[in-house]
Amino acid sequence: MRKSERHQVILEEVHLHNRVLLTDLAGILNVSMDTVRRDVKELDELSRLRKVHGGAVSNGFNIYTDQSGEIFQQDSKVRIAKKGISLLKDGDVILISGGSTNLELAKLIPAKMNLTIFTPSLPMAIELINNMSPRHEVYLIGGKLSKESQLVTGGESINSLSDITADICFLGTGYIDYSKGITETDWEIAQMKRAMIKASKRLVALTISKKLNTVNRYKICDINTLHALVTELEPDADLLRPYHDNGVELI
Known part of the structure; x- marks a missing residue:
């Protein structure tokens, strides 16, 4: 699976569940923890999600909607x-x-x-x-x-x-x-x-x-x-x- 495809899967999982674990993403993508960790780091740097300890959360997660556009x-x-x-x-x-x-x-x-x-x-x-x-x-x-x-x-x-x-x-x-x-x-x-x-x-x-x-x-x-x-x-x-x-x- 290409990196762009992995990124899309990660974003879909984060948007759907709000918070996902790196171990779960590695299993879904069938890649190593190092790979999924790098992918999440890159998406965080692009402001597509928020990297947290052990996983990732969506940008709109737990931000009340008057302040969230996502x-x-x-x-x-x-x-x-x-x-x-x-x-x-x-x-x-x-x-x-x-x-x-x-x-x-x-x-x-x-x-x-x-x-x-x-x-x-x-x-x-x-x-x-x-x-x-x-x-x-x-x-x-x-x-x-x-x-x-x-x-x-x-x-x-x-x-x-x-x-x-x-x-x-x-x-x-x-x-x-x-x-x-x-x-x-x-x-x-x-x-x-x-x-x-x-x-x-x-x-x-x-x-x-x-x-x-x-x-x-x-x-x-x-x-x-x-x-x-x-x-x-x-x-x-x-x-x-x-x-x-x-x-x-x-x-």
Whole structure:
């Protein structure tokens, strides 16, 4: 595979999953770690992505959208966010993680609804504050902040979640598969997301369809733990049928 082709594959993976590991990219490209490390370094120097320890992140990753000009499949994410808003009820307590689709949801939250919102994501908290209404209460869950993900993790944050019972959790998903469930690249982030699920009555995943049927290292939950899956597709799309067959509501 030529270098230009490798670069294209790397950019597609980074745009799709927001954060990818060098080891995963080496496996996808079937090249050495040294080769993929050089490729990522070159793309970073060209400002096509951001090189981080052990991997790469997209330029728009965890930067709230008023400051970002690079949102992958933004039209689809806005459509998904509009569907997600329909699931909210006045008086809800909401848990919401980070991710570009969830950030689009945050921008559309109705000002007239009385809502209490908890998030472990710094960019999400900023987006929520920017769009905050007097009827909204926003809480940033405390704990150790990951530099790469800008998400709070660790025992302190997980303990805080044990005192919350949310009506609905909007969980950002990097990898989702009907047989392997929802997975993550990072163990601490996976533990945080597990705690969010445990603290919620209803679990919703907002995701573009390109992320469907993808898997990574650390399992967060089985697919039947998910109450609703929201994509840009129509609910009767063939790609979604296995999720429906596993008891997931399609929206």
